[in-house]
Amino acid sequence: MSRTIMLIPIGSGVGVTSVSLGMVRAMERHGVVVNFFKPIAQPKSGDTGPERSTTIIRNATNILPPEPFTMQYAENLISSNQTSDLLEEVVARFKTGTSEADVVVVEGLVPTIKHPFANELNYQIAKAIGAEMVFVTHPSNDSSQQLKERIEIAVSAFGGHKNTRIIGCIINKVGAPLDDQDRTRPDLTEMFEMPSSKTNTNLEVLQMFGKSPLRILGCIPWNPSLVAPRARDLAEHLDAIIINKGDMDTRRLQSVTFCARSIPNMVEHFKPGSMLVTSGDRSDVIVSACLASMNGVKIGCLLLTGNYRPEPQVMRLCERAMETTGLPIMMISTNTWQTSVRLQSFNMEIPTDDAERIELVQDYVAGHVDKHWIETLTQGSTLPRKLSPPAFRYHLTELARAVNRRIVLPEGDEPRTVKAASLCVQRGIATPILLGNPDKIQLVAEQQGVKLTEGVVIIDPVTVREKYVAPMVELRKGKGLTEVVAREQLQDNVVLGTMMLAQDEVDGLVSGAVHTTANTIRPPLQLIKTAPGANLVSSIFFMLLPDQVLVYGDCAINPDPNAEQLADIAIQSADSAAAFGIEPKVAMISYSTGSSGSGSDVEKVREATKIAQERRPDLIIDGPLQYDAAIMENVAKSKAPDSPVAGKATVFIFPDLNTGNTTYKAVQRSAELISIGPMLQGMRKPVNDLSRGALVDDIVYTIALTAIQASQQQ
Structure with missing residues (x-):
């Protein structure tokens, strides 16, 4: 028997769309046949395209949700005392569009000044489609007691505690920075940085688990990377002229710095993900930003104000940096002050075509929804389940977490590999061991904006190679290997990593981001050999x-x-x-x-x-x-x-x-x-090859595969 879960936002700015995306992903991870329905579209100021939530679900999943009714159509029926007709049409569209699903996630309307009827209509729709209700809120600056009272008020408006269709709440944006009006900070600029005490005060919400009037089905911490827009999103918002496109479609902006000081006082702000805003006649800033990019720092973008186009000689000086580093450079006509004001009005919601950010939001939110509750939603369902891609990736990470193996990465200073190692530690997938010069690896990490924690093990090959010479000679004595040749071959980090695997110091090896398949598998075939009973690899x-x-x-x-x-x-x-x-x-x-x-x-x-x-x-x-x-x-x-x-x-x-x-x-x-x-x-022990075009996530999941293989072989 299918179930319907309606997400009902308590107030504005709670991030109900992000929670909807995460709920759908959480269902998919468990092989649930899920669908989505937004009964009535609720466009925000500036939205001109189709309804955002429905479009994102269509673009990011294999789900085909039914179309929502327009807000104007709903308002016309409500104002004409035809709410019952509207509800009948909603039910009809819901039933015909979601009949094949185990679970349907329904996204309710956000109560706003323009839509004061939202709560009442949400309740009527929930009753009409037989939905179980889950409230979505955020802590704002409330104490845990104030948040508890706010939830109780919401419950009373939907039938009170006697209403058995109210099953819980999800608390979003825990620990989000707030502005003076108690809103989640709407912009990226450093001049709106909040004192650390203010950004941390609502972490008291964690106490809600002991005294909430409703079961807490999810508690989602604030994550600034979820709101990082692409450089192109800012360019479109500002109507900027593109001077150098570079990686504008993929570069993420995590902070904004106004370059009003001298270069020595600004260098610390030249960091990955930073949008540098400067007058177009500040040639010193332009050249410095290009130089930083040439040194591997992935600056988010360079925004030139005042309609000043850089001088031709400066453009020639920076030509190589623009061609090779992907640094986006754009120009606008407004001055610095006007630009800062325009940045505050930037819409931080997810663009419907930003697949990378949608995927990040889905996975992050899904990871903070109570998985035991998700499992109960389809108990007794007779619908067949397929292992969907989200379910498979989740299955991989869960299995890898459970076994916690040590995986050596010979390409330790390769940027994608460094990022993947950091992510593996964050997600608890494995203990990655990077082979390479520690100083170079740390530099690569800094240039990529990655912080390597203690969980990432770095081994300098220079300090350990010698101890593998004798064991390698022993393994290859039948082939006449000498110490001189072994010492020479161990200069190759893939060979070194393979020897670590042969000596049981690590559980698996992943390589290939810069090496060919032959380079990756030849040493293991020589030193590890095939598994007992296996006739080939x-x-x-x-x-x-x-x-x-x-x-x-x-x-x-x-x-x-x-x-x-x-x-x-x-x-x-x-x-x-x-x-x-x-x-x-x-x-x-x-x-x-x-x-x-x-x-x-x-x-x-x-x-x-x-x-x-x-x-x-x-x-x-x-x-x-x-x-x-x-x-x-x-x-x-x-x-x-x-x-x-x-x-x-x-x-x-x-x-x-x-x-x-x-x-x-x-x-x-x-x-x-x-x-x-x-x-x-x-193979007797797991060794896996990467495509040289592998993305960071490809490396992460290959590491997970390798960890699982190691567990199964042991």
Whole structure:
């Protein structure tokens, strides 16, 4: 039986859209079939596009929520005493648009001066659609007692404590900095910095867990990175002229500094994520900002005021910095004071096209919602569950947290790797060990705006290489390795990290952000060897489709496996899928389905299928199958109606590297989906390779995979 949860904001500025996004993500993580509904659109001043929450959900998930009614339409019916007609239409749209869901998250209206009827209408809608109500609030500057009283007043307006449909509250923005009007600070500028005592006073809200009149279903701390806009968002708000676009679409702004002082007194503000605002005729600031960028500091952007375009000779001097560092530079006509006023009116809400920020908000908020409550929402549901991408990523991080393994990262001074190491510690995924010069690693971290905590272990290779010479000679004595050659090979940090793994000083190794696949896997093949019973090393990719996760193997290691090897790859891949929560239904891919085709390539797949079935009768394996027959139910019905795999395959085994690698890249790029891998299978200890184009999150999840593999092998 499906359930409906309506989020009802208590007052304005509580961040109900962010909470809605997090609630949807929390459901997805647990494999819940979820939908979303915003009954009535409530555009804010300046909004000109479609309703924000509904559009963001559509863009960020595989959900297709029904359209909301416009505010004008709702107001016309309410003012004409036709509220009952409005409610009937809301119910009809709700039922037709969300009928296939386990849980529907409904976002209520925010009570404002323009919409004083919001609370009453929220209550009527909740009753009409049979929703359970969850209040959303923020502490403001209230003490825990004042917040308790505010929640009690809200409860009384919705039927009081006797109303069993009121099930709890979510407290958002705990610890947020506030302005003098008790509002969450609306701007980024340093002149609005609050004393630390004021920003921390509402942390008393944590005491609410003991005396809240309602069950607290989530307590979400303030996180400034959730409100960091892109440089392009500020440019659009200010109608700026772009002098150098650079990384304007991706650079995040976390602070604003007005450069009114001399350079020596401003240098400390030249830091990652800072928007530097200066008059366009301050050539000293422009050159200094470009120099800082050339030194690796990712300044958010440079904003030139007064309609002063930099002199041509200054532009020539800074040309290389603008071409190579991605520093966005923009110009506006207003003076510094007028600019500061305009910045205060900047809308800090999430743009509907900012996928990175939406993802960050969803994951962060979901991580602070009571997961035990989420699990209760679908008890008894008969709807089938798929391991969606959010559920898979959550499953990975939870498994990795539980085992807490040590993972060595040979590319220790590579910027993405440094960021990933920091994130792994923050999320408790693993203990990352960075190999590299400590001073260089710390410099890279500072340039990226990353703070490396004690949980990130840094090892200087120069200080430890010598102790691995003798063990390495012992491991390779059958190949005639000498101390001189071993010492030379250990100059390669991948070899050094592999020796640490061989000596059981770490649990796994992740490399490949700057090394080739061959550079990453050759040392482990020589020093770690294959696992007992494994005849070869193969690989899989986890393909994160919009509504489920598929496994592709082998797309990275074996160029042209024979039938025996292909059977091994199928069995390894099926076991890996099961180990990560994916029910393995293995499709042996070919250009022919069943007995419809012939040729050596098809015969190899047919023979491999037979071998794998005989070796592992417990697995569901079928082939040869064409890709469309393996994945599409309607095609499967005509091409392979009796197949236990066709139309519902979760593991796809390709006949050779050419087919597998081409298919994985074509699907990944054409569908713009995330793939995690390659994850190596068959090694005695886990070693995993990265794509050289890997993003920070790709590295984080590969580290998580490696930690889980290490736990399973031990």
